[in-house]
Amino acid sequence: xxxxxxxxxxxxxxxxxxxxxxxxxxxxxxxxxxxxxxxxxxxxxxxxxxxxxxxxxxxxxxxxxxxxxxxxxxxxxxxxxxxxxxxxxxxxxxxxxxxxxxxxxxxxxxxxxxxxxxxxxxxxxxxxxxxxxxxxxxxxxxxxxxxxxxxxxxxxxxxxxxxxxxxxxxxxxxxxxxxxxxxxxxxxxxxxxxxxxxxxxxxxxxxxxxxxxxxxxxxxxxxxxxxxxxxxxxxxxxxxxxxxxxxxxxxxxxxxxxxxxxxxxxxxxxxxxxxxxxxxxxxxxxxxxxxxxxxxxxxxxxxxxxxxxxxxxxxxxxxxxxxxxxxxxxxxxxxxxxxxxxxxxxxxxxxxxxx
Ligand SMILES: NC(=O)c1ccc[n+]([C@@H]2O[C@H](COP(=O)([O-])OP(=O)(O)OC[C@H]3O[C@@H](n4cnc5c(N)ncnc54)[C@H](OP(=O)(O)O)[C@@H]3O)[C@@H](O)[C@H]2O)c1
Numbered sequence: 320x321x322x323x324x325x326x327x328x329x330x331x332x333x334x335x336x337x338x339x340x341x342x343x344x345x346x347x348x349x350x351x352x353x354x355x356x357x358x359x360x361x362x363x364x365x366x367x368x369x370x371x372x373x374x375x376x377x378x379x380x381x382x383x384x385x386x387x388x389x390x391x392x393x394x395x396x397x398x399x400x401x402x403x404x405x406x407x408x409x410x411x412x413x414x415x416x417x418x419x420x421x422x423x424x425x426x427x428x429x430x431x432x433x434x435x436x437x438x439x440x441x442x443x444x445x446x447x448x449x450x451x452x453x454x455x456x457x458x459x460x461x462x463x464x465x466x467x468x469x470x471x472x473x474x475x476x477x478x479x480x481x482x483x484x485x486x487x488x489x490x491x492x493x494x495x496x497x498x499x500x501x502x503x504x505x506x507x508x509x510x511x512x513x514x515x516x517x518x519x520x521x522x523x524x525x526x527x528x529x530x531x532x533x534x535x536x537x538x539x540x541x542x543x544x545x546x547x548x549x550x551x552x553x554x555x556x557x558x559x560x561x562x563x564x565x566x567x568x569x570x571x572x573x574x575x576x577x578x579x580x581x582x583x584x585x586x587x588x589x590x591x592x593x594x595x596x597x598x599x600x601x602x603x604x605x606x607x608x609x610x611x612x613x614x615x616x617x618x619x620x621x622x623x624x625x626x627x628x629x630x631x632x633x634x635x636x637x638x639x640x641x642x643x644x645x646x647x648x649x650x651x652x653x654x655x656x657x658x659x660x661x662x663x664x665x666x667x668x669x670x671x672x673x674x
Contacts, residue, residue, distance in 0.1 A: 382416025
């Protein structure tokens with residue numbers, strides 16, 4: 320273990336502020352059940368920003384998300400982990416809270432062999448370090464889409480019209496997957512910046528991308544409406560209810576808080592999302608199914624790698640990255656995102672300069 324350093328740099332979130340700190344490398348906690356990952360890249364997720372702002376309800380079974388998107392190398396693997404040093408891996412934050420933040424030079428994960436098998440996911444794509452994309456958010460999209468199909472007794476989206484509210488990173492990936500499953504897709508975004516980014520990168524055709532202000536022109540037009548905004552506000556739900564057809568489905572994916580309801584109905588959209596339920600309700604003279612999805616599993620990562628490898632033209636996931644920064648600049652930049660001073664149209668990734 321002489322290759323392990325004495326100190327390492329990590330970010331620390333406390334009282335709504337992110338600081339870069341140097342910590343002593345905790346050799347004493349390395350056990351037969353520990354994996355230490357050295358990230359090459361980390362991604363900033365909207366959920367990280369919400370945790371800084373205190374606007375995310377943290378589930379106790381999984382712990383905080385702050386720093387959960389990463390691609391790195393196993394640099395220490397205990398004898399009961401099932402992993403080898405040097406393996407290229409990514410991370411699933413939905414299994415155990417027993418881990419440190421991914422916004423660090425080293426990430427410490429503890430668990431049984433079964434837990435670690437689900438938490439640390441092998442990356443089969445060695446080129447990812449040079450053409451970076453983040454597997455975790457795509458795995459969540461695969462999971463949510465498959466869950467939505469299952470809850471609606473569908474096997475694919477052939478012939479379906481899918482409307483997506485929010486052209487952020489998740490909305491863009493939902494549209495890629497829905498198109499792959501043969502749906503006709505339209506995406507609605509409030510601000511100009513994300514619409515322009517998606518058009519400039521040829522992620523959508525001009526017919527597919529619209530202003531959120533134009534929803535009235537698409538009343539009852541969609542079999543399925545996916546709500547993928549930072550927070551699922553009443554204003555956005557009203558737009559989803561306008562877009563969906565009678566008998567159609569609304570998927571709740573964006574941020575919800577405890578007790579949030581679907582407009583004037585009794586459907587609790589936070590419970591529907593976190594427990595992955597489907598409920599039939601009536602709103603504005605229409606029958607609507609409201610369903611939700613949350614998190615992802617190992618098989619969703621594996622499906623994401625397969626989709627990316629076999630259909631690179633349909634899943635140009637690298638194009639979603641809009642900014643690469645150095646780890647030294649992370650704490651200032653993420654705080655400027657949290658205060659709203661800065662916003663980026665795509666994924667912001669942080670490189671650690673680990674070769
Ligand atoms: N269910 C799950 O398993 C799961 C998994 C991962 C993420 N999520 C959640 O999904 C949400 C979106 O994530 P993301 O990565 O796509 O975030 P993102 O890239 O930051 O995009 C955020 C999107 O929300 C829109 N938005 C924000 N405030 C809005 C408002 N007041 N009115 C209308 N649109 C608004 C933005 O539009 P503008 O361009 O107009 O700002 C943008 O399209 C996050 O809340 C995240 O926590 C859920």
